[in-house]
Amino acid sequence: MIPMLQRALRIQHTWNLPLRTCQAMAAAAFVLEVVGTNLAWATYTGFPGLMSLSFYPAGARSYVLALSVALALVAVRFTRRRQAGIWASLASFALTLQTLIAISRDGGGLVNVSAGAWITLLGTILGIIAFVALPDDGAPLPSSWPRLPRVLDGLAVVAGIGAAMLLLVYGLSVDPANQFVGLVIALIGGLAALNRLGLFAWLGALYARQQGLSLALIGLAAISFPFTQNGESYWLRVGANVGVLAAAAIGLNVVVGLAGLLDLGYIAFFGVGAYVAALYGNAGLGPSRGHIPFLLIVPLGALVSGLIGVIIGAPTLRLRGDYLAIVTLGFGEIFRIVVNTYDGFTGGPNGLANIPDLAFGSFNFGLPHKVFGITLQGFANYYWAELVLIAIVVFVFSRLDRSRIGRAWVAIREDELAAAAMGINTVAYKLLAFGIGASVAGGSGTIQAHVATQVSPDSFVFMQSVLLLAAVVLGGMGTVPGALVGAAILYAVPEKLRAFSDYRLLIFGVLLILVMRFRPEGMIASKRRQREFHDTEASGSDALSAPPGFAGAVP
Amino acid sequence: MPLLQATGVTKQFGGLRALSNVDLTVEEGEIVGVIGPNGAGKTTFFNCLTGMETRTSGEILFRGAPLPTRPDRVTVAGVARTFQNIRLFHNMTVLENVLVGTHPRSRAGVLSAIGRGPRYKREERKAESTSRELLSFVKLDGLRGELAKSLSYGDQRRLEIARALATDPGLLLLDEPTAGMNASETAGAIALVKAIRARGIGIVLIEHDMRFVFGLCDRVAVLVHGEKMVEGSPAQVQSDERVISAYLGRPAE
Incomplete structure (x- = not known):
């Protein structure tokens, strides 16, 4: 057929x-x-x-x-x-x-x-x-x-x-x-x-x-979304969940889309951020019972996550090819198992529950607020906080993408040896990409802990890493709108299709295959990727080149 | 002080001695050819010079100082190379390829790339003007926006040279610059290598096209089975009995 x-x-x-x-x-x-x-x-x-x-x-x-x-x-x-x-x-x-x-x-x-x-x-x-x-x-x-x-x-x-x-x-x-x-x-x-x-x-x-x-x-359209919901919270909660994952997807896009490093344990960095917020944020569930204010906990989560990323990456990024994928896969599992085991600290399999809503001075994120006479449920506040986070991440991403550093990343993705011959310290630049990706995940994880009001090891399983990766590939590797659209589709559409939730992964699988076959550059492609896949087609040759790690575009 | 002074370069792959005690000296502004039958160790020699393979022993001095052993540091020190099987960044544009080459001569870090202050902008403008100049130097200025992979074979070779020149080298290593070129492209390559020398850059080239080598090089070294058999002016090398027998075999007794 x-x-x-x-x-x-x-x-x-x-x-x-x-x-x-x-x-x-x-x-x-x-x-x-x-x-x-x-x-x-x-x-x-x-x-x-x-x-x-x-x-x-x-x-x-x-x-x-x-x-x-x-x-x-x-x-x-x-x-x-x-x-x-x-x-x-x-x-x-x-x-x-x-x-x-x-x-x-x-x-x-x-x-x-x-x-x-x-x-x-x-x-x-x-x-x-x-x-x-x-x-x-x-x-x-x-x-x-x-x-x-x-x-x-x-x-x-x-x-x-x-x-x-x-x-x-x-x-x-x-x-x-x-x-x-x-x-x-x-x-x-x-x-x-x-x-x-x-x-x-x-x-x-x-x-x-x-x-x-x-x-x-x-x-403006993104900001005004909560006003279209007639004071209901259902889609705002979905929006808040999609928002954190979209920010994380952009971070993953730096790692996978720009530098070409396949990270299969990315969700663990997200988890690190979430646990940092639960343990040391205003929840204060850690042994120190500390309360670090919201504006500090986000960068702290990012920092801790980024540091762990560098520690994981330093020995492995010296290797070429798929070793990194295996090591990150292992790291994701290690994180989950460690969190599961040290129950005195992390709550073990039960996780940490009852994380209170964020508070910013006297402003409580969880309560409904009236703006211009329209009642907005609490999730709108989280949604907006995430928009700010996304805006920052997007700004940093696009500035780095079109700079000497972005060029070095793409060069490494294209041909690591040739990149080294151009004087690029490939290990350092890969580590930089990996660390930036990890810290973006950590930062968004801190907000996720409050949106979900609890953290547990079950939320950070391998499947979640795969879904985030799928969001990036589906939306379009190497572009910001691609990551956003991919995350929105993979996390919001299932809410609409609860009737088919048993077939969720099957549908994703089919969707991914179709995208890879008919639009391998993703739904919203960067100019570079579009040409990568379609320039040869136009000149009459059928030879499509698949990016490393994502074979399947070639029949 | 010679530009490059390699002494006793040896490379052992397990039981195979790919290079043994190879010496090579390059003076400023000199063009040195390295020839030899297939498998003689010419590319291995380049790889040892540029740190892409770790040499077993031997000393390499560049402008009097030891040359680093990591590829990126070698380039930063001022030795650039091209590859036998062209290794461009295929899905980047022609201009972007050369811009990547300016990497070691610019310094912007993460913060200045995000902040985009005046210094960053100045540096970026300079990188772009250097790249454009180099592209017109290798006569590719009309193809700036094309993807590297869509270029013809000869154009790809010249782009690779432009990219290597963008690193601002004192010494350029060319690995078979005319492989796969037709006669007129080869003639263009001769002119190009001479023009590179005129910029004050020393050149070492590996080549199989003897007319190209003997017409262009000041000095030629012959590698056979990982050992330097002969070194001298093109005339000396051409008339050397050992070279002739290495290439053609001995006449039957």
Whole structure:
């Protein structure tokens, strides 16, 4: 099936139907889908998304409708953009099929599926055929997106970030797992189609021109997230959890993405920070019963973690290749076992519970606060504290990345011996990357201890290191937005898919394989990585080079 | 005082003596060729000079002081090299490759890279202008933004030389600079090596292209089975019976 999909999604094609025929089929598909989505899909009420009502497209039906409108636009405006059309029509087909299966499963049989769903399904199949059969002229992505005047440039940035924010808030509010899966399918198809139309390349150039404004707006959007939650705490807690892990993921990105060191025990450094906060922070659970204020405990956790990182790294970073991965894997286990064993100090397997909320002077992080008349639950405070931490980490990361030091890291990743021949002290620079990564993890760990109100060895198992690494790889190695997006996807989406929580790792596995196969540079790639994987492709060679330690991109 | 003075360099790999008691002296501004059949120990000699392999014994003085034994310190001391099988940073751009070469001649640490004060900016500007100058020196200025791996073979060799020059060396070791080049590229390489010498940099080169070696070098050393068999001017070496027999074998008696 994969080669078939691949053939359809890439350039090759088998049937070359005349353009007119394809256009007619696309038009028919559009009509069928509009009619189908306006008719009832289910014979019974109770299925989420009001599927039994006619002329009221809601839930999954509205997504199909939106996709079909997009499809029609593609057909009219960019007749030759078959890849965009294929993506959109595949997504609407998958979406319809998924809803259809859900209706028949919940209702107890295919009889519960009404005509509307069948008509839509037919339309989506016709849509796929229309675009797969379209002759392809092999033309590059359209550059027909307009270059806007400066004022509109800014407005487009505002609109783009606003739309992303609305989508996020809407996505979080979509409730039944079925409908959320539908939304994800629609989003994947729709975004892939837009990408094939060149929208993201255009937006990327736009944001690069308006960098200051974009950054400010993204920051503003991130800050304003708690205000969209109507005083509820559920997603704020998730946001607070994602925030610490996102900061840690950026730290891991320095180690893995820039310096190319595979660290499989990264979560242990996070754990070190968490235990430092629990033992010596305002919880004072350590033997000294000490109380170190919040503003000092974060750098202290970072320092302790960084020191341990240097101690672990100093002997092992002299070695080349995969030894480091093995040693860090071992270190992660040692940390967990030590914490488990010394129960007089660390609480052993029970961990340390009842860690109080952070307090900053008389300001208690755990209590709800009213801002502009909107009640914000306590987690908003943690979320904001993490934003500050992330902002600092991002600032440091991007400054280092584009400096003599970042160049040295990338050179070491590329060819360690040649880097040494350029006068780079490779051991020292690897140690620096390792230590910076460890201290970022430690710093975010101190906040995590308070967000979770307890620390225990179970939270710092090998699987957590793997998940963080997966977040970095999935999002895009070597970029800040990549690490953020990766962490958000890996830690927030499961909250939406609690119904499928048994299959969580299976889904991650499949997702990772798909990303590695179709977009090995990650979802948000650094320019360097994008070229690393796709420059050779463009020049006609199939030889993709996989980064060391991440084979799998090569078929 | 000679630029480089290596005496008694010996390298033992287990039971195999890859180099035994090799002496080599390079004067300022001199071009010295090292030739010899495959497996004679030429690259091993380079590796021992640059600290990529630890020599079993022998002394190496650079500008009168002992040369360090760690690759990065050797480069900092002023000895740069290229590799027989080109080792560029493939996924970095041409300009970035040369910028990495300026590493030992700049000093910015973590804090100044984060703070970006005036000194940092000055240093970074200087590194960039040096790199651009070197790229135009090796005639690659049109390809600054390309990825190193997308360059043609001859361009990659020249980029590697530019990258080595960016470390501001007093001595440059070239390991088979014309391997895989066609006739016109080789002619370009001759001009390039001469231009490097004109910058006051001493050069040692390993090469199999005899026309290239004898047309370019002031002095040629012949390594055979890890031992220096002959050293002298190109004319002397060319007419030496032992060299001829080492390369072609003895005439049948």
